[in-house]
Amino acid sequence: MKILVCISHVPDTTSKINFTEEDTKFDTNGVQFVINPNDEFGLTRAMWFKEKQGASVDVVNVGGPETEPTLRKSLAIGADNAIRVNANPTDGFYVAKQLAKVVQDGGYDLVIAGRESIDYNGGMVPGMLAALIDANFVNTCIGLEIEGETVTAIREIDGGKETSKTSLPLVIGGQKGLVEESDLRIPNMRGIMMARKKPLNVVEPVEASEETKAQKFEKPVPKGEVTLIPADDVGKLVDLLHNEAKAI
């Protein structure tokens, strides 16, 4: 089985979010970039397939040279090859088009992407990719088993979960649950050394238009001071929630 894991290069979850150029660009100053958490669960699940059932695992990112450390980290975790599509990822559709080309050229059976990347939260790349390459698709995937031709996938739904059967080729939008947090791997020295020797192929993008464009960013209006209520006067909270906040 040939697996491709899509890796989004995103600001670490503790990052302060700021904008420059009159609020049109994300300010990367002082920001640490990491593998998108949803993708990290997917990458770990891919390693499981590789080790337990036999599979090759490639990782791909659509981005500039600045994303290579994130791809190298994926190689250090155990991926075999990395591909960087040398383009600025403008919108979800553009990224999905680039990935579709990589999947078609590489003949992958299974593509594991994250449910969404934690920067722009578009939540569209995996589904668009599946539609573009005519593969089956399961979103918010929290469980995946593959036996020969048969795929069993579990997805999170509002208020529960759902199990379905399908077949390869398949794209999933994965998240926590695909593997436990405790199964996530931190690259060790050997992995890091080996990653240096593994191929990181840079390919040029295919022509594709963007359909959406972030014109401007805004930050939420800063909040006023908290109203503290004494612990022995809980009734006051109920009163404020009703009369002031109109929340109950």
Next chain:
Amino acid sequence: MSVLVYTENEEGKFKKAAFEVASYAKEIANMLGTSVTAVTFNATDSAELGTYGVDKVLEVKDDKLTTFTAKAYADAIGQAAKKEGASVVVVSSSADSKFLAPMLAVHLDAGYVSNVVALPESSTPFVVKRTAFTNKAFSLTEISTECKILGLSNNAFGLKESEDAATVESFTPELTDADFAVSVTSVDKATDQVSIADAEVVVSGGRGLKGPENWGMIEDLASVLGAATACSKPVSDMGWRPHGEHVGQTGKPVASNLYIAVGISGAIQHLAGINASKTKVVINNDPEAPFFKAADYGIVGDAFEVVPQLIEKLKEFKANNA
């Protein structure tokens, strides 16, 4: 030209989100000078959508579509959009809508924007406000395609009743076996509970509750408020609560009217998930807990004393305001 909405139901009965997308679509239709068409799948009373501004309903009745099947639904909605010449398609932010929307976008060559929180700022160019960076910011996003798909955030717009009546037409989409290549074999859902996505009120517990055996009071508080229960990440990691309840950057976003956090410190990753909630209440015994900076109302105190009292007071309030 029209505005098309996908209106979700559960066992035939419309979800609140269905009325919300309908209300929102009506406003857009007014902006564009057009009408609203809804697509329903096996809904019991499609005409009910008229109350929320829908002019026409394309009613699909098909046993094969009893269980949500993303591709089949996306294809059916796509065919409806083409038939109606829809310039805008509105869906919700439910797990199902987020599942089908990107496939629908490819089907219709439409630009898709998720997590939309307000009416378009302008229609030419078409610019909408959405949340980004897990609610740490907003993005004003322009959609340049002829047809546009908007995924409306839950509780972002509210309901608007209207006097209109909807006409109901039956609609039979052309579906193939490929639409059912992902087939649902079982659904495991707590039917008596409010889900986080639909909830107007969410009561959430953190590590401060010490253990799963103490969740009874969180459930009681949720039950008086008709709320959904949620938790912080370590709580679900330790298996005290199911993964589906974990709120935050790596969990679920919550956009409720009221969010009550009990024994949660307010780490940045947790706050990212709840920024979009309107009123935030924090109960924590540590006055230095960062959550107090993000809250509207706070009680510095022991959850084991405060929460039972709060439940009592809310019961009294309900009895007096029934």
